[in-house]
Each structure stands twice: as C-alpha cells, then as structure tokens.
Amino acid sequence: MTISRRSFIAGTALAVAAPFKVNSAIAADENLFPNALRIPPLLQPALSGDKKVFDLVAAPGKSEFFDGILTPTIGFNGNYLGPTIRVRAGDHVALRVKNALPDQTTVHWHGLHIPARSDGGPHQIIEPGSVWEPSFEIRQKASLCWYHSHLMGQTGEQVLRGLAGLFLIEDDESKALDLPVDYGVDDIPLVIQDRRFRRDGRFDYLSSMHDVMAGYKGDVILVNGTVAPHVVLRRQRTRLRVLNGSNSRIYTLGRDDGADLVIVGSDGSLLEQSVMQRRLRLGPGERAELLIDMEIDQQVRLMSYPDVVNTRQAGPGMMMGGMSGNTETLPILELRAARLETIDRAMPTKLIRVSSWSAAQAARTRTFTLDMAMMGMGGMMGRGGMGAAMGINGRPMSMDRIDFKVPLGSTEIWEIRNTTPLTHPFHIHGIQFRVLDRDGAPPLPQELGLKDTVLVDAGSAVRVIIEFSDYADSERPYMYHCHILEHEDAGMMGQFVVV
Template structure:
C-alpha cells in the first residue's frame, strides 16, 4: 500500500498556484505569458530536486478566462529540449491545440490565439511532445486553465480563489535517496504506467489547508501519469460533485467518494460547518492522507443550488457515424485498433460540424498484474472536443458522468459509448492518458475538415 509522506517531513501549508495576470486591458481580450523552464525545488527537507515548471520551479500558474474572450498565450521554451503545450479540454482548432505537431524549439516562442466558446470548466495544460510527454509532465510541467461564464458567475457557489475555491493538482512521484524524481522506467512502469511512492498536492507532500467553517469548493485534477484515485474524506462524510471535466453538472450529485483516472477532473463542495474551530480531517485516497483540513475561519452560508446549469443532450439519432476504438496489447506493444502511433498517418477522417458516436472498448489484458485480475483501466482522451457519455456496457452512466467529459475511464472488458459534435478543424490526437502508454504508441490521429 502506498504510504504518503516521507519520514521526518514536517507539514507545510498547501501551496496555492498564482493566478496568471492578463496583460491585455481590453474587456473581451486576454493575453498571457508562459515560460517553460528548468529549476530546482525542495520537496524533501534539505534536498534540492531538479524540476521543470511554468513561470516557476514546479507546475504553473492558473490561467483564468471568460467565455467569449479572444485569448493569446505566448509560450516561451527555455528548456534544453523541445516541448509543446496542449490545452487539455479546450475546444479549439488543431493548429492551436498544442499536440505533437506544434513542437516549440529551445529558445522559441509559440503564440496561439483562440476564442473561448464553451461553458465554464476546470481544464488544464501540459506538454504533448511525441514520446516525451510522460517525462516532461513528471518533471513538473502542468497547470490549470479555468473558464468562467455568465452561468457560473451568477451561481451562489464558493468562488473566492485560494480561500473557499481551492485548486488541487494531485500527482504521485518516486524520489531517490538524493531527493531526485526518478523517471527510469522499469518493466512494471512500462506495463502499468509509472506510479510513485509519495503523493504531491500542488507540489507539496502531506500539506495542510486552513478552511472556513462552511462550504469549500475543491477543483481536483488527477495530474498523475498513470494512477487511478478513489478520493474520499477521512470521516466518510458525503460531499457534492458539481462539475466534471467539461463543466458544471446539471444538478449537484451527493457522493462519499469519487474515482478519477489520469487527467480527469471533478469539482466538489465539502461542508465543514458541522465541525468546530480547531478540528481536523483529511482528503484521503484509499488509506493515504493526502491533505489535512484544519477548521479555522468564519462560517459561510452558501446554499448549493438544486439546479446548476442546463445541458442540451445530444441525440444519438443525430449521429452520422459510429467509430470503434479498442485498447489492446501490453507493455511496449500497447495499441488502439491494432495500430501504434505514426505521426505521418491519419487514422480517422471526420467532417466538421458532424455528430458521431465513439465506442471505446478495453481488450488489453494484463493478467493478475492489473485490476480485477483481468486487466487494467485505460483513460481515453480525445483532443479538441467534449463528449457526453451515452452508456457503459449498455447501462446508463452514473449521475456524475452525465455532464461534459473529455477523458473517461474504460475498465477491463468494458465498452463505453460517447457522443460528440466535432466543431473544430485540424489534426487532433486520441489516446490513453496513461502517459507511458501514450508515449509507447497507444495513440492515434483524427482529422476534421
């Protein structure tokens, strides 16, 4: 069992990523500057770890925009290698998506410009360099990308950034005795994806967060390379999930745990009003304490609305095509539909503004090494589009999967049917978001025109 924290490590306050400043004063425009750079960080007391980060030593700032904004991001590469920046969950044309076709050379600046035309959501950004994504993310290149809109701004939800609206980037890492993050892939890492022995929250091991005596919104990103998390409170109390990958759910869903595969997001609201000042509890993953909550603040009186937003359901009758994607193979032989990634090959061709059903199945057996003794779950992600899940093995998806999803787990021997309308043109990726699988070739390309 993974034990979080390292012996002798003292608790520190949870780091809160900075909000990246908008350099364009125009009301409907936004301009940001982002630099990928090398650095060092003290994860373990007295030991400096070589890292990558955006505008800092590890991870990056939060980019916050509003629906309707015309956005430009200037991305400078100060690494000693190529990189890209993929806007995970953002619906933009392929030339701005930041996939492996848009590599940024050392010393160069890439300045994509796009209009935000999708609902409020918690998205994220990370590298997507061919065969190098896993290592670059592992070293620290990742950050959150918030979209707000008129609907989200009018809802009476906790929205004071860093006070009652908290970003949580959850990642696992292996540290050597010298404090370095070890990305030497053994056979188990190739098979299952790299899974670490310590869990970081916003780049910190075993941090604490002082919270008000009331409702707090947690925007959780599973930013790990491979690990699936089952999040719950140490008290086993219920909470409310209000959003999934692509934005708000129609109604809050009351839960006492939420499972997130790599790259999935969930916004949840935890009510601390029944606790006393000075009480503590934890955000847990299985039996691991990830983040300690300390009740130390004034009570707030947010009421969670019964209705959050309206989601127009996409009718399966509107689909003009059904495509099948099958996860297969293991280790270095992982593939989709029997094919491994070839950047010079387009695997699927689609017409712009058409609706399709994608059936994603998991046939990749891993024997007793994997989940359920018969395989492992693969998180499926497609670029430039948001899906609605129709069913899992013919059964209606759970309530918290009935919103917009850009990434979804597909369990062994399971078929997930999802529907989407492809409104943006260009070349995009679809792949397993276990980054070691993606880098090994469990990825394909689709072109929309």
C-alpha cells in the same frame, strides 16, 4: 505515536515508501499533514486590443519537496508546475509560450475547444529558445481545464518533471449559481500527483518495464507540488477543484469522516445537478469539482481509498492482476477549519443545463480497441528500449498517419473497447463529449456533465457521443489517446482531422 516534523520529512525522503503506506496508527497522528498547501498563483494577462495575453516560460528549476533536499524539476514561470490561467467564456485569448528548456516541448490545452493549430499536441513543437503564440476564443462552459506538455514519446517524463498547470474557465451561468469563486480562499485548486524519489532527491522515472506496462506509480503524493499538505479554510463552504494530474494513478477519493462528497462538476462543465457519493474515482486527466461545508474547528481529511470493484475486476492470476485498481490508502490533504465565516445556504442541488445528444442523432459509430502487447527487449516503443508495444485498433501512433477524418458539424458515437487487463483513461482533443453508456448501462451520476476523458475498465466498453463543431482543418490533426502517459508515449494514441 508522535513524529516530529523533521523526522517525518527526513524519513520520507530516505525511505519514501514507509510514511505513506498509511495505517490507522498514522491516521491518528497530528503531524501527518505538516505542510501548508501551495496555491498556484493566478497569471495576470496583459491586454492587447480585445485580447488577453498570457506569458508562460518553461524553464528548468529546483524544488524543495523535502526539507534540505533539492529535486531537479521544470515548471512554467517557476520551478514546478505553472500558474493558473483564468478566463471567461467569450474571451479572446493569446498565449506566448517561451521554451527556455534545453529540449523541445509542446503545451497542450487539455479540455479546450479550440482550432487544431492551437491545440498544442505533438505537432506544435516549441524548439529550445523559441516562442509559440497560439490564440483562440473561449467558446465553452465554465470548467476546470489544464495545460501540459504533449511532446511525442516524452509526455510522461516532461509532465512528471513539472510541465503542467490549470486553466480555469468562468461564465455567467456558473457565476449565477453562487458557488465559491474566491481563488485560493474558498475556491481551492488541487493538482494531485504521485512521485517516486531517489535518495539524491531526483525523481525516479521509468525504472522498469512494469512502469511502462502498468503505468508509472509513485509512493509520495504531491498536491500542487506540496508533500503532505493541509489547507486552512476561512469560509464555511469551500469549492475544491480537483485535477488528477498523475501519470497513471487512479484515485478513489473520499472523506475520512465517512460523510459524502458533494460533486458539482466534471471535466468540461458543471453537472446538471449535484451528486452525493461516498467515493469518487478520478482517472488521470479527469477533473472533479467538489463542495464541502465545514464547521468551526472541524478537520476533514481527503483520502484515496482502495477500490474494491476495480481490483476485483483485474482479478487474481491475470498478468496485470492488482495493478489496475487502487490497493492502497493514501492521504491527500487535510482541510482545517479554524474561525469560519458562516453562511446560511443549503447546498445547491440543481445546477446548469448541459447539452446532450441522443444516439439517433449520430451519423456513425467508430470503434476504438485499445491494444497492449508484450515484446522482447528493444521493442518498438518507449524510451530506453522498453519493449512495450501499444496502440489503438492494431496500430501504434504515427505522426505521419491521419487515422480518419470527421466531417465538420457531424455528431458521432465513439465506442472505446478495452480488452486489456487494465483500466485506461481515454482522452479526446478539441471537443467535449457526453458519456452515452457503459456496457449498455447509463453513465455514472458524476459523468452527467461534459467530459473529455473517460475511464474504460478492463473488459468493458464505453460509448461517448460528440458533436464536432466550429473548427475544420484538413492538415492539422487532433489526438485521441490513453491518458496513462506511459501508454500514450508507447503508442496508444491516434490522430483525426475535422474537415
């Protein structure tokens, strides 16, 4: 079966679901990945004294995801998403974030260990026409972090329309490993998102109660804002820096040739050693760094596969049964190697040392129980009167309530308990943690690095251990929340201060 590019694209726009419900016939089609992957530009800083100053402008635009069809979007310094900010550990960084939108917004630096006043959560509102100027020092390990809108009650919609970008941190330790670092050449960022489109090209968002309860799912995959992308590789070894920037979809990544993924990094650091796995589950807000060695003329497709374990956990007959796991096969990206500069180096195995803390070091354990409840229409939370009431420990997020105080310098265990029928990605602002255990079992191999977001499956409990260092502020809180953005917007969030 041969589909011309034009009919493929047009078919996608008009009957969006069809081409992306992949089956083996489509997987054999050469035209499945017709579009060159867009690479977000690196943002060049201005230098002011010892500071690197980065300028971002959030503004409305229009994006042509499909030929001849314009989608209203918002972006930073462009129509959709934002440029990549790259810094080094030890840098003094200042940002000037101008809001050229007609609405309020905020910009949260996801994964950064910085003072709460600079965190960009719901309290650091940027009014239309004004400029927000946070500044901080980079005091953490090399990692792929990101930035995105965090406006109270509207994070899901603003991120969906395009308010997100990458924040790369480098350091000497990672440089010494000889990993690929040539941005856009052998160091390729991948922001994976899913979207639904209306016939007029607009994003379709929150059309049903189901979207709020289960989280918004799209039937078109965008990578860096590119539909059906391929990337042509020039070097034998490539580093893929993957962000799940979706509102709620969990991906189970794998290669279509059955070879293992080589995983070298998680959210807030590289791993201690590389991990070989056939599949990698990545929840919203989570990141992974992968290495891939290609041969001349080889093509490899990165796919998202059905997730048998998680689908079984959700179980038949449960209210949310089947919504939690991945039930579909989705094409993400085709890697194409033509002429390659070859290298003669084995894949690295030992990587870096990552600090860790034992349970005995913790001053206390806090428990967080995630709540989802159905309510009648006109319920308490969500836009458009959606009746979903969500919270943590029995109460929905309130901007006026600090849920607890953490003493500066203390080490704590946070136990996240999920008694709901869905998997939730739990994210904590301002720190990087280690996963201590999952239902008492050791963390997954790909979690043996620093993390700020962790998947907590239905009916399970995950314990993470955190050291709260550096930044005390009794007035300005950090957030902790579910990174299914519809859940966050519906109240599955809380606030703490470090004092």
